[in-house]
Amino acid sequence: MGAFPNTQPLFVSLAQQLRDRIAAGEWSRGERLPPEATLAATHAVGINTVRRAVGMLVDDGVVVRRQGSGTYVSARWAGTSPVIGVIVPSHSYYFPTVVEGITEVARAAGVTLRIVSSEYDDALEIRRIRELLAAGCSGLLITPTLHLTDPTARLDLLRALPIPVVLMERMPTDSPPDDGLSAVCTDVVAGGYAAVRHLARQGRRRIGFLGRRDTATADAALRGYRRAIDGLTLVDLPDAVVRRDSWDEAALADYAHRARSAGLDGVVCLGDREATALLPHLRRAGLSLPDDLALVAFDDEEAADAPLPLTAVSPPKREIGRLAASTLLRMLGRGGDRTPVRMLLQPVVRERASSARAQPRVLQPLA
The missing domain is CATH 3.40.50.2300 (Response regulator)
Known part of the structure; x- marks a missing residue:
């Protein structure tokens, strides 16, 4: 099979290759994948690498393991990757590194990203949200312009969206203790x-x-x-x-x-x-x-x-992106765990x- 990129772990690259083969119809829904030993020999990797790659696909709901039987393509898998919308205030300062972290996690999970900038413009941010919803995004990662608008109204809008939302580098303040918005921020x-x-x-x-x-x-x-x-x-x-x-x-x-x-x-x-x-x-x-x-x-x-x-x-800009993307993917995964998360990461x-x-x-x- 194709060579693995040297910029990410082998099991991540193998997971993507297996996902691509499933998407291409090599194995249909409900069909059993080859044994792990066969996959290891085919891809010239160790058995542990195969197990970690298959584990990623299990976590993402692409395949299911059946004890004593093998690994099967999930009957629920639609064959298309989810699309995540990303709205940051700038493409040139601070946030490119955050986006790199998001991209790293999304690529490993086989997720498509739509990345746009609000350019620190409140009205443009509203348009971007509407555009991403219209494009069929399954979830939203956003750094909202809370300091340039009525923060209560903007947070209420985000809470009301029909898709899960994770804030980046903006922690809601003065919100009720049971606020359902998730956020990953620098302290x-x-x-x-x-x-x-x-x-x-x-x-x-x-x-x-x-x-x-x-x-x-x-x-x-x-x-x-x-x-x-x-x-x-x-x-x-x-x-x-x-x-x-x-x-x-x-x-x-x-x-x-x-x-x-x-x-x-x-x-x-x-x-x-x-x-x-x-x-x-x-x-x-x-x-x-x-x-x-x-x-x-x-x-x-x-x-x-x-x-x-x-x-x-x-x-920790890159880690902000990684954790925000991982949190959103958990919400979009099988079972849809929407438990709100608030993370504060310390800088150095x-x-x-x-x-x-x-x-x-x-x-x-x-x-």
Whole structure:
């Protein structure tokens, strides 16, 4: 048979090949597959690889095992793969890695994806949802624009959809304890806390915060920062906490002078682009990094490519996609387990030149 791709485990590739053979009609519904030993010899793999591949097909409802008899194509299998809709706010920043995680799981399960972007446009997001429903999608993975619209109305709309929905990187707030929406998200509060703790471990005591007000993670990152300032008994500097809808050159220059006059020795910056733009202004204000002041960015999209590589809080983007897709596939699987799931994944701090002279290393997640 065909060669296996070297980018995924053998059993995943074998499962897809067997699925394709079933879809092509090589074995019809109710027909028994060849014995595992025969499949192993045909595909030049070990018996354990065959068992794991067949196990994936069992989990997906493609085949059924009958003790003492063999493995049969499920009588319920329709022969076509489900279609999952994916709506993310951007095709270019942050979310491509999330989509990679989704794609990895979907490919292994033989699922077709329809991936579209809302472009952070509330009205376009509504159209995208309608288009995916009209296209016959069986389930929806979505990062909704909750910070740009009435979040209650948008969440109510998603709850009312006739297909299962899993939110990504957006956790419903102020919802009832028995809310049925599932969500897989980065723990942004933990990320803000970890950024401050990273600086505090280096002896930094006067730490400011520069951020945006109009992003979905803005409030949570600030909460994490404030919890760390209080919990680690650092100097509370309200005037060093500044948030704006956007940061132009004049505002960045003002913050750099504020940092110098306040004697800051650390800054947490949301996000990468703002931190990169702040660098020349800090130098013009007479501050040397990381000797006088250490800087930690948030998102880790462009931090490593900054003129001075930036230490950054790095969300587990690929794993967010993997877990969200796996959760939705469980809902779509045989039996349709719709048990709501809420997952918070902790980010790590990737240390670079903006906060330490040491070689880059990945700090452990928060305990």
